[in-house]
Structures are given as C-alpha cells and as structure tokens.
Amino acid sequence: xxxxxxxxxxxxxxxxxxxxxxxxxxxxxxxxxxxxxxxxxxxxxxxxxxxxxxxxxxxxxxxxxxxxxxxxxxxxxxxxxxxxxxxxxxxxxxxxxxxxxxxxxxxxxxxxxxxxxxxxxxxxxxxxxxxxxxxxxxxxxxxxxxxxxxxxxxxxxxxxxxxxxxxxxxxxxxxxxxxxxxxxxxxxxxxxxxxxxxxxxxxxxxxxxxxxxxxxxxxxxx
Numbered sequence: 632x633x634x635x636x637x638x639x640x641x642x643x644x645x646x647x648x649x650x651x652x653x654x655x656x657x658x659x660x661x662x663x664x665x666x667x668x669x670x671x672x673x674x675x676x677x678x679x680x681x682x683x684x685x686x687x688x689x690x691x692x693x694x695x696x697x698x699x700x701x702x703x704x705x706x707x708x709x710x711x712x713x714x715x716x717x718x719x720x721x722x723x724x725x726x727x728x729x730x731x732x733x734x735x736x737x738x739x740x741x742x743x744x745x746x747x748x749x750x751x752x753x754x755x756x757x758x759x760x761x762x763x764x765x766x767x768x769x770x771x772x773x774x775x776x777x778x779x780x781x782x783x784x785x786x787x788x789x790x791x792x793x794x795x796x797x798x799x800x801x802x803x804x805x806x807x808x809x810x811x812x813x814x815x816x817x818x819x820x821x822x823x824x825x826x827x828x829x830x831x832x833x834x835x836x837x838x839x840x841x842x843x844x845x846x847x848x849x850x851x852x853x
Contacts, residue, residue, distance in 0.1 A: 646701035650720050653698045655772055657691050657727040658838070662768035664688070664734030665831060668741045669761050669824070672748050684738035691731035698724045719841045722849050723775075726834040733834075737827045744820045753821055756800050763793045764828045771835040774842050786839035790832050797829040 664684050671680045702717045750757045767789055774782035804818050814822075837850040844851065 646705040647716055647720070650698045650701040650705075650717075650724075651775075653694050653701070654720060654724060654727060655776055657694050657698075657724070658730070658768060658772050658775070658835075660687050660691055660694075661727065661730035661734055661831065662765060664731065665737060665761075665768075665828065666765055668734065668738040671738075671741045672744065681738045681742045684735055688731040688735040691728055695724050695728045715846060718846060719849065723838045723841050726837045726850075730831050730834045733827045733831045737824065740820065740823050740827070744816070748817055748820060750817060750821050753800060753804070756796060757821060757824070760793055760796055760800075760825055760828050763789060763796075764832050767793070767832050767835045771839050774839050778842055780843045783839040783842035787836055790836040793832045794829055797825040800825055 664687050668680060668684055698720060702720050706714060706717045767786060770782055770789065771786050773779060774786055801822055804814075804822055807818075840851065841849045
C-alpha cells in the first residue's frame with residue numbers, strides 16, 4: 632500500500648486513469664458474456680459455456696474491487712478537482728458488476744434450454760434485441776472512453792427502443808390466447824432472455840448517463 636502511494640506521489644501512475652481503463656475492460660467482458668451465451672442458442676459452442684461465463688463474472692467482480700481500491704487511493708492523495716470523477720467511477724462500477732451478473736444468469740438459462748431453440752414468430756424481435764444490446768456495449772464504451780455526450784445520448788435513445796421492444800414482446804406473449812394457461816418452454820426462455828438483455832442494456836444506459844448528467848442524476852434521464 633505504501634509503495635503504491637509513493638508511486639502516486641512521484642507521479643508515475645494515475646489510478647483514476649487506470650480505474651477508467653478497468654471499467655472499459657469490464658464493459659467489454661460483459662458484452663462478450665452476452666455474445667457467448669446468446670450464440671450458444673444457434674450453434675454448437677463449447678458445452679462449458681456456463682463455466683466460461685461464470686469465470687468472466689468472477690473476473691468482473693475482482694475488477695470492481697480493484698477499481699474501488701484505485702479510486703480510494705487516488706482520492707486519498709489528490710486534489711478536490713478529482714473528487715467528482717472518482718465518485719462517478721465508484722457508481723458506474725456497480726452497474727458494470729451487475730452486467731456480469733445478468734450475463735451469468737443468461738448463461739444459466741441457456742444451459743437449460745434445448746439446442747437450436749427457435750423463437751418462431753418472435754425470432755426477428757429476439758434478434759433485434761440481441762444485436763441492439765451488443766451494439767449498445769460498444770457505443771457505451773466509446774461514450775465513456777471519450778466523454779462523448781452525443782454518443783451517450785444515443786445510448787439512452789437506443790435503450791428506449793430496446794426497452795419498448797422487450798416490453799411489447801412480453802405483453803404479446805403473456806396475452807396470447809393460443810397458449811391457454813400454460814406457457815411453452817420456448818416462450819418462457821424468450822421472456823427471460825429478453826428481460827436479462829433489457830436489464831444489461833439499462834445498466835449501459837446508467838453508465839452513459841454519467842457522461843452527460845450531474846452527479847446526483849447519474850442513472851436517470853438528463
């Protein structure tokens with residue numbers, strides 16, 4: 632600990648910059664988790680997908696702790712102008728950790744579903760949500776990396792599209808009279824997958840909001 636503090640005092644390292652880099656890495660790990668588990672529905676991927684994703688989730692958890700440590704170290708010795716940035720990172724790292732959790736939940740669900748699962752008339756909607764969610768990870772990364780307010784607002788707008796598409800599909804599935812009182816397995820899988828992807832997208836939205844919102848409004852609309 633003292634060695635790390637001494638390096639900071641001598642100006643050889645900037646924990647805030649390192650923490651920001653860690654957050655970007657966490658975001659891309661979260662994207663890879665969702666990319667891996669959703670592809671498992673359409674092709675023959677390594678049967679140990681669940682174990683791989685669980686390992687990724689553990690990596691994200693460890694990175695969350697590292698970000699907190701780096702921010703704390705920096706704030707302990709830095710000037711007040713760095714306070715806001717440090718606090719912002721402390722907030723968004725929670726969203727990043729939650730993305731990992733939803734990625735793990737998705738892997739657990741995919742592991743229970745039959746191979747080559749078809750979503751029938753909802754296949755196009757599922758594809759739109761899946762692709763939109765993966766694109767949102769990249770856009771969020773660019774917004775956070777460059778503090779790009781325009782891209783951050785695009786994240787919020789795209790999240791609205793994903794959210795409405797998920798909610799509309801859920802409503803249609805639940806009100807489909809042809810299912811009677813029993814929901815088919817593929818429909819249950821669809822609903823859960825859409826909910827997990829919607830929540831991951833919502834956390835991307837929260838992260839992007841840190842670029843454009845004052846501190847007390849992070850996670851909310853500007």
